[in-house]
Amino acid sequence: MPIFQIHTISFNLAHGEQLFNNLSWSLNAHRSALIGRNGVGKSVLINLIRGKLSPTQGSITCHKNIGYFDQQHEEVSPNSTLSIAAYLGLSTPLLALEAIANGSCDPDDFAAVGDNWLLAQHLSAQLSALNIPSDYWQHCNTLSGGQLARLKLWQLFNANYSALILDEPSNHLDLHAKQWLNEQIDAFNGPLLIVSHDPQLLKHIPYIYELTPHGLNTFSGNYDDFIAAKKRASQALAQQISHVKKQQRKLQLETQKNQEKAQQRAAKGKALRKRGSQAKVLLDAKKDQATANSKRQKTSVQQQQIKLSGTTNTLLAKQIQPEHTHFSLQTQASHNKKAIVRALQLTLPYGTNTAIDLVVCEGEKWHISGGNGTGKTTLFTILQRKAEAISGTLQLNSAVFCLDQHYQLLALNRSVLDNVNDFCPTLSTCEARTQLAGIGFKAEQVYITADKISGGQKMKLAMLIVSHQPKRPILLLDEPDNHLDAASKQHLADALSRYNGALLLISHDPTFIAQVGVDRTLNLS
Template sequence: MTNTSILTLDSVTLALPDGRLLFSDLVETFDQRRTGLVGRNGVGKTLLAQVLAGRLPPSEGRCLRRGRVHYVGQHLSDADATVADLAQVREVIDALLRIEAGSTQDADFDCVGERWDIRERLQAQLDQHGLGQLNWAHCAAALSGGQAMRVALLGAFVSDADYLILDEPSNHLDATSRDALMTLLEGWNKGLLVISHDRALLERMERIVELSPLGLSSYGGNYSFYAQCKSAQTEQAERTLERLKLERQRQARELQQQRERLQRQQSRASKAARSANQAKILLDRQQQRSETTAGKQQRDHLAARQALNAQVRDAAQQVESASPIMIHAPAPLQPSGSQVVVLQDLQLPFAHQGLVNLSLYSGERLGLVGANGSGKSTLLKVLAGQLAPIAGTCEVRSEVALLDQHCSLLPAGQSMLDYLRSASANPDESLLRTRLAQLGMGAERISLPSGVLSGGERLKATLAGVLYRDTPVGLLLLDEPSNHLDLPSLAALEAMLRQYRGTLLVASHDRVFMQQLALDGYLQLDEGSELHIRA
């Protein structure tokens, strides 16, 4: 494959409306290699993708594009959208309809171009990928999140674009749909940029580009290669920082010793001059020379100290950008082995399963799996008391918390800091700020309304509110928690969940994430069948 330049960032800078500089002076080329874009939550990956796609102008610099770019974002449609809108072919189909109705406008023919069969091609893709019940005019509001993303991705692959930019494309996709996405990407032979935290997807990439406060860094390999490089870089940055700190301490001691020697020399010279009964003009000249020498040494010392301080700051910034995220596991109140959940002949709302019978015990750790639409989220909401079952009984004998994929516990107008305050009767402000900092949340972000934060930042704030409230959680329910978390936060969440000793029930299509949790087994929930346990 020829690595022909398609997208080029030329000194691109982006400032937010509030004046905050998100990134500056980015210089990078994106060619036809399958490239994954990674970075911590809130660093600006989605906005950078929009700049690359031409959806957002940079504050400074320019983005050069050769060919047509097709962008699929995380938030796909409004209430009035159709399947054609999701697939981004609405304008072409509308132009076709006008031509078929007799239009001779050049704009309509230019819009259609060579895509006279776009309706047939889209329908063929829908049929091939299990969405044959849909057509281009179908209302998008009736689709699940997974179905909407699948339609948007199929639209990308029939777009005839030269470059695809996909923002978190595997979010909301079940295991079967994720496998289909992998197959589609393997068959795509043009430019591709994927913004994702899905490690299985990133493993299929040929290059990883990381966006951080330090800029863009390119790694010529897949996710495993990137992870190895990052680990080595982090270790090197920590060693460099420690060496520079020791050097600064050594330099400070030497400078202090030099000042003390100079003061002693000046004192001895002054005494000797007075004893020699020299003329005042000679004494004044000697004093002036001594002060000049001392001043030059002080300036040299100051310059050396400032240069070393700058090196320490740069090294500290390198370490800070790679510093680990920390999440602390709550201590459950339930004694080990006690019964926490009892479901008897439970009939779930909005679903088509048979009756659900289930018992969960303290300390049990299970994954909840099944295809999109099988009722996983519904079951979790029933366990959390947010939905009532149609029939049967649901008894939960522990403090329960549900962290859903929409972060519904976190009001859009409330800041992260205020949200954590509300979860505690006697909040320790310093402790709350420390815990948010350990989640990778900067001081300038924790006071902003949560509605302006990234999806990952909102998820981390909700997670903190669930884990750090006054009453420990004995039954922790997680619904697709990996969808919006960055890679360091995912690693921290996995580590915390491995340490968690309460009852855990987690629904996720992320196989790598589930494999990291040391689960006792899985609950399989399939449409039209009862809940059953598998190893």
């Protein structure tokens, strides 16, 4: 039986644009992946399957007990006091165990514990194995993005689900955690659908579904095979289009030659009439025959032109045009190379216990490296003066602007255009719309509220805001490459490589880091 069945659904966005039209999908593959470029509707489709959204028309039927991994982690806000134990739904038995240890004889406590007398020891050991603090009463908002993602994934893999749908599960994970994720995927017994842009993760998946503006394409094979097959298909389609266009040009030339010959024959006939060397009856007969031939020929040419035009339109409709995302970052170099960040013997409240020395000069690009939970995001929070270091000194000689993992700078209840106008006062509305068009928000799309756009679109919007601050600040970029499709990720790397201001970058992708062209590395271990 399929995991789910989608029956000819359509879905319209709030501003009226149709995202899906008569889309059908019956998922049977044991291991499969859903891919597609930013904004094509992958997360919307998953939310339709989950029942969090309703299709404009059509129906969806789920046949399995499905567990979902959501890339947003909405249940853990920055100000949340939710503990790890509460997040895992284990607060009641753990509190009962503590009460019994303190002398409680309440039957309710014994009923809450059941047979789980070693729950506290096992949970602490499991958290340590996941590179998560073993204190299960610690608040979840103190965990890094990678630690929180791994905790949620561990919970899903060990719950009683018969199938899983994982929306970008490798985002925020370090290399060790990604290896762990691959092992969990291999060990899971039920069907599993992964939504991802991560080539390394997709290499392990034997069946690919590609969501495009034209619908859903299927491919049997892993991501490398898919890319190779797609390249061959694209080349074949381009050759077909080129061949048809050559036929159109050839037909146009032949038509032009035939018209010239007809004009020459007509001129010759007029000359004969003037000289009177041939009988008028014979000349009239030749003229009628020429007119009939010309009419037949014209009809035939028109039919061929219509056929070729139809073939061209059909082929062009199959061709998916690449989106050229444009990240506009300042490239004017500063000749002042003074130190704009000076952090000496800084001790973080979370993460590494080693004191940090960091001196950043104007124009330098730094990579802040380290595994999940080593304090990279905590360092950024301190540099923004949103938290205090335990000890050490910090001196900032420049404004700081941070793009965090969850794009918290965005006002989710305001439109895309409103967000740009709010944060970028130097841009006129016309200039803002031009910049938005450069990252894929065109026409009425600028009026979509930020909570309705995909993770990749949020990143592009946040990056546009970051890049148009009135004063050139130090950019703190916390995993900006997450959620981006391959093309957009390359465009962002190119823009950051040309940026001449100072930036500090957190990323777990060695290729992206190399493309940005970092000058220095601070390793938190």
